[in-house]
Amino acid sequence: MIQDPVYCDRCGAILVSREIEGRPRAVCPACHFVHYRNPLPVAAAVVLNGQREVLLVKRLNEPHKGMWCLPTGFAESGETIAEAALRELKEETELTGRIMRLLSADSSADEFYGDLLFVIFEVEQVDGVATAGDDAEAIDWFPLRALPELAFAPHREAAEICARLHREEWAIQDSFQSLHDDSDAEVLSDALVELVRDKAEEISLNWLLSVRGNPTTPNYAKIEEWKIRERAMEALTRFRHWLGTEGEDRELAEFYFALGRERREQGFSTAEVLSALTLLRREIWNFARHHQVLESPMDVYRVMELSRRVVLFFDKAIYHTSKGLEG
Numbered sequence: 103m104i105q106d107p108v109y110c111d112r113c114g115a116i117l118v119s120r121e122i123e124g125r126p127r128a129v130c131p132a133c134h135f136v137h138y139r140n141p142l143p144v145a146a147a148v149v150l151n152g153q154r155e156v157l158l159v160k161r162l163n164e165p166h167k168g169m170w171c172l173p174t175g176f177a178e179s180g181e182t183i184a185e186a187a188l189r190e191l192k193e194e195t196e197l198t199g200r201i202m203r204l205l206s207a208d209s210s211a212d213e214f215y216g217d218l219l220f221v222i223f224e225v226e227q228v229d230g231v232a233t234a235g236d237d238a239e240a241i242d243w244f245p246l247r248a249l250p251e252l253a254f255a256p257h258r259e260a261a262e263i264c265a266r267l268h269r270e271e272w273a274i275q276d277s278f279q280s281l282h283d284d285s286d287a288e289v290l291s292d293a294l295v296e297l298v299r300d301k302a303e304e305i306s307l308n309w310l311l312s313v314r315g316n317p318t319t320p321n322y323a324k325i326e327e328w329k330i331r332e333r334a335m336e337a338l339t340r341f342r343h344w345l346g347t348e349g350e351d352r353e354l355a356e357f358y359f360a361l362g363r364e365r366r367e368q369g370f371s372t373a374e375v376l377s378a379l380t381l382l383r384r385e386i387w388n389f390a391r392h393h394q395v396l397e398s399p400m401d402v403y404r405v406m407e408l409s410r411r412v413v414l415f416f417d418k419a420i421y422h423t424s425k426g427l428e429g
Contacts, residue, residue: 107137141209141217145186146174146257147225148205148264149197154272155243156261157232158250159194162239165214166253170244172222172260175237183221191225195241196233199225205263208256222260224267297390298342306334309385318377321370333361337382337419344415354415355422362426372427376420383416 110117110130117128117137128137149157158170175190177183184201191199202224210218234241244250246265252258298305310331314323322330340357365375390408 141219143177144218144220145177145183146172146222147187147191149225149227155245158244159238160240162237169253170250171253172257187223194235194238196230197227198229200228202226205260210256220256224264295342295345302338305385305389306331309334309382312381313378319374358419358422359426362423366427379420387412
């Protein structure tokens with residue numbers, strides 16, 4: 103436990119306590135020097151690997167012996183706080199790093215050291231193999247979502263901040279990966295499944311007005327509105343289901359083949375039916391795009407992804423409808 107100073111650093115006289123600036127301070131009665139108690143500056147580093155795990159050090163010595171923490175230590179005279187973070191990283195893990203950004207600066211009271219000021223950076227590994235240094239019992243990588251109990255609360259807070267800062271980047275990576283390897287990662291445009299579900303009535307109405315007034319689809323104006331709109335709602339249901347599963351091509355094929363056959367029996371031309379499908383695609387795309395607010399890279403990516411998936415779905419729909427129209 104850190105103790106208050108007893109003797110004056112300047113003249114050696116015994117200090118006394120006096121209230122200064124609203125707080126009790128250690129004051130020298132001989133030279134009148136005020137011994138202010140300032141928090142100790144501590145630097146720490148959040149280092150991530152390619153699996154989105156953070157590097158932690160198991161403390162070899164007291165205080166908090168045996169507990170995990172970020173590579174961390176006191177800043178020394180003659181170095182910046184960023185240099186201290188990189189030095190401590192090297193000493194405790196044998197890694198050479200590069201400062202990426204400041205994550206947090208937060209105070210914390212410690213029973214052993216007293217008041218500490220933690221300045222924590224995200225650091226990119228540039229060289230070395232992670233190896234426990236002299237002050238570490240062990241080192242290991244931990245998933246950000248499954249951290250052990252840490253010796254210092256600001257360390258956990260900094261790791262959580264780092265995870266939030268990477269959230270959009272990782273979401274885009276997961277979404278992109280899922281489109282190419284059929285993984286279980288979340289696809290960003292899955293959020294639009296709810297939009298299509300909740301706004302299906304509005305989308306179908308917009309399409310109904312479009313298809314009954316478009317010169318390329320004259321026969322649609324001759325069919326009762328409820329029948330056309332019912333089909334549009336079915337198509338939107340198929341689209342929403344496909345967005346959520348991307349792979350249920352058999353049901354999609356059966357539905358649009360039957361639609362093509364139905365329209366052929368009703369005397370519709372192939373060009374007219376395909377034009378109607380194109381108009382429905384346009385209404386879905388316009389509606390979804392107009393409901394997106396492009397405030398971040400993830401929003402931009404979501405629109406790009408949606409565009410790809412709308413095109414892919416309707417390519418399949420047009421193909422199977424054409425097969426049904428051919429008989």
